[in-house]
Amino acid sequence: MTAVLSEPAALLAQLVALDSVNPDLVPGGAGESATADFCAAWFAARGFEVHRLERRPGRPSVVAVARGTGGGRSLMFNGHLDTVATASFDGDALDPVVRDGRMHGRGTFDMKGGVAAMMVAAARASAAPLRGDVLVACVADEEHASAGTEEVLASFTADAAVVTEPSHLEVTVAHKGFAWFEVDVLGRAAHGSRPDLGVDAIAKAGHFLVALEGLGRALAAGPAHPLLGTGTVHASLISGGEEASSYPARCRVVVERRTVPGETREVVTAELTALLDALAATVPDFRAELRPGLHRAPFQADEGSPVVRALLHHAEQVLGHPPAVRGEPFWTDCALLDGAGIPCALFGVDGGGAHAADEHVDLASLDRLTDVLARTAADFCA
Numbered sequence: 001m002t003a004v005l006s007e008p009a010a011l012l013a014q015l016v017a018l019d020s021v022n023p024d025l026v027p028g029g030a031g032e033s034a035t036a037d038f039c040a041a042w043f044a045a046r047g048f049e050v051h052r053l054e055r056r057p058g059r060p061s062v063v064a065v066a067r068g069t070g071g072g073r074s075l076m077f078n079g080h081l082d083t084v085a086t087a088s089f090d091g092d093a094l095d096p097v098v099r100d101g102r103m104h105g106r107g108t109f110d111m112k113g114g115v116a117a118m119m120v121a122a123a124r125a126s127a128a129p130l131r132g133d134v135l136v137a138c139v140a141d142e143e144h145a146s147a148g149t150e151e152v153l154a155s156f157t158a159d160a161a162v163v164t165e166p167s168h169l170e171v172t173v174a175h176k177g178f179a180w181f182e183v184d185v186l187g188r189a190a191h192g193s194r195p196d197l198g199v200d201a202i203a204k205a206g207h208f209l210v211a212l213e214g215l216g217r218a219l220a221a222g223p224a225h226p227l228l229g230t231g232t233v234h235a236s237l238i239s240g241g242e243e244a245s246s247y248p249a250r251c252r253v254v255v256e257r258r259t260v261p262g263e264t265r266e267v268v269t270a271e272l273t274a275l276l277d278a279l280a281a282t283v284p285d286f287r288a289e290l291r292p293g294l295h296r297a298p299f300q301a302d303e304g305s306p307v308v309r310a311l312l313h314h315a316e317q318v319l320g321h322p323p324a325v326r327g328e329p330f331w332t333d334c335a336l337l338d339g340a341g342i343p344c345a346l347f348g349v350d351g352g353g354a355h356a357a358d359e360h361v362d363l364a365s366l367d368r369l370t371d372v373l374a375r376t377a378a379d380f381c382a
Contacts, residue, residue, distance in 0.1 A: 003098040008370045009363050012116035014038065016096040016105040022082040023058075024144040032081040032140040032148075036060040039081070039119065039138045046123050048136075053151050061139040061148040063156055066122060068381060072131025075307070075380045076158035076342065077118035077373065078149065078333055079165070080142030083107040090357040101363055102351065108361040110354035114164030117349065117366055121373035125381070132159070132381030142333055145294070149333040153340045160307035160380065161337045161344035162373065166354065167326070169319060169365050171311055172346035174227045174327035177259040177298035177335060179268050180236075182252060183208060183276070186287040189242075189249035198247025199285045202240045205251040207283050209235055211275050212255065225260040227327030228298070231268075232258045258329070261300040265292070299335040305343040307380060314375040315347065318368050323347075347372065 005013065018038060021029035040050045043064035054060040061081075068074070086093035086106050093106035107113075115138055122136045135158055139148030165172075185208055187201030216233045224230050233255065240251030257268045269292055279286045301308055303325070315323040328346070337344045349369050353359035 005098070006363070006367050008116045008120045008366050009103060011042075011120060012103060012108065012113055012361070012366065013096045015112040015116055016103075016107055017094050019086070019094055020081050020083050020107070021086055022084065022141060022143045024141065026085045026087075029085075031058045032060055033058055035081045036062045036138065036140070039064070042119065043136070051155075053155065055151050056147065059140045059147065061137065061152055063152055064122070064136045064138075066126035066130075066134040068130045068132040068134070070131060072381050073159040073306070074133040074135060075377050076135040076137055076156070076161040076337075077122060077377075078137045078139060078161055078163045078337065079111055079115040079118055080139050080148065080333070081112075081115065082141055082143050083110070083112070084143055084355045088357055089359070098363070102360040103363055104358060104360045106359055109166050109349065109351040109359050111165050111348065113349040113351065113361040113366050114166060114369070117370040118162075118164045118373055121370045121377060124370075124374040125377035128378070130378065130381040134377050134381055139333070146333055146336060149336050153336060157340065158342055160305070161342045162307065162311060162376065163332055163334050163337070163344060163346045164348045164369070164373070165332050165346050166348040166351060167328075167346055168350045169315070169347070169368060170324040170326045171308070171315060172326050172328050172334075173301040173303055173308060174225070174261065175299045175332055175334065175346075176228055176231070176329050177263070177296050178331055179257045179259060179265055179295045180293035181255045181257070181272060182291040182293060183255060183272070184289045184291075185251045185253065186289065187247060187249050187251070190247045192245040192247060195247075201248045201251040204283065204286050205238070205240065205253055207279055207286060208253060208276070208288065211279060215271070215275060225327070228260045228329070231260050231263050259298050261298045263298065265295045296331050297335050297339060299332070299338050301334075301338070301345050302343060307343050308345045310376050310380050311345055311347055311372070314379065315372050317375070318372045
C-alpha cells in the first residue's frame with residue numbers, strides 16, 4: 001500500500017490485516033484475540049486505562065477509558081472487532097487495498113472502519129482535559145450473539161453511547177428487533193403404503209406455511225413505524241421425514257419474526273400461538289409445538305436526548321448539511337445499550353459490501369466520521 005493515509009485510515013489498515021473471523025460463524029475462525037491485543041496496546045500507549053474482558057476464553061473484548069477530571073457526563077463508543085468469513089472475499093481479505101478513494105478488505109465497512117474512527121476520535125477528544133469519562137468498547141461477537149457487548153454492560157455503564165456501525169454518515173435512531181421460533185408440526189409415522197395409519201407431518205406443515213404467509217400479509221397491511229415500516233415474518237428453515245417410503249412423524253419449521261417498537265417477545269409469541277391454535281381447530285389431525293428461541297428487542301432512540309442532539313449538531317457542522325435521520329431493518333447492539341439504560345444512537349462510515357465478496361469503505365467518510373465523533377465526545381463530556 002503506497003498511498004499516504006490519514007491517521008484513521010492507517011489504523012484501519014492495521015486492523016484489517018488482523019484476522020478476526022467469528023468462530024461461531026466459521027468453525028476454526030481466528031476470533032478476536034489478536035485484534036483485542038492490538039487495540040489494548042494502542043490504547044495503553046496513549047494513556048488510556050485498559051480493561052480486557054474475556055468471560056469466554058479466546059473471545060475478548062477491550063474497554064479503554066480516558067478518565068475525566070470529574071463532574072462531567074460520560075460517553076461510550078461501541079464497535080465490534082469480529083468479522084464474517086474471509087474465504088468468500090474476492091482477493092486477499094486481510095490485505096487492505098486503497099483504490100479511487102476507497103479501502104477494500106474484510107471489515108473495512110463492517111465494521112473496523114467504525115472501530116478505527118472511534119479509537120482515534122477518543123484519543124483526540126481526551127487530549128484536552130474533559131470533566132467526563134470517554135469509554136471505548138471494542139467488543140467481540142456482534143456478528144453472532146453480541147456476547148461482547150453483554151459482557152461489557154455487566155461491568156461498565158455511561159451516560160450515553162454512540163455505536164459506530166456503518167450508516168453512510170446518516171444518524172440511525174431506530175432499528176428492528178427479531179425473535180426466532182421453532183415450530184414442530186407433528187404427524188404419525190407409518191409405512192408409505194398405509195395412509196390409514198399415517199399422518200403426514202410435512203403436508204400438515206403446508207397448512208402452517210400458508211397461514212404464516214397470511215400473517216405476513218396482515219403485518220404488511222397494518223400500522224407502520226415512521227422509520228421502520230411494519231414487522232415481518234418468514235420461514236427460514238424446514239426439515240422433516242426419514243425416507244421416501246414412510247409417513248413423516250415430524251416437520252420442523254424455523255420462523256423469524258422481525259419486530260418494530262411495541263412488538264414484544266410476549267406479543268409475537270402470542271401471535272404465533274393463536275395461529276397454531278386456529279389451525280388445530282380447523283385442520284384435521286393438525287398438532288404442533290412452539291418453542292421460542294433467541295430474542296432481541298427493537299430499538300428506538302429519544303431524538304431529543306442530549307447525545308442525539310450533540311451528534312446531529314456536530315454531524316451538520318462537519319458535513320455542511322443536516323444529516324439524514326434513519327431507521328435500519330437489521331439489529332445492532334444499540335438495543336442492548338438502550339436496554340441497559342444508556343441513551344444512544346448509531347453513526348458510521350459510508351461504503352458498501354458488508355459480508356460480500358468486495359467490501360470497501362469510503363476513506364473521506366472515515367475521516368469525517370472521526371471528526372464528528374471527536375467533536376461529539378469533546379462537547380458531551382466537557
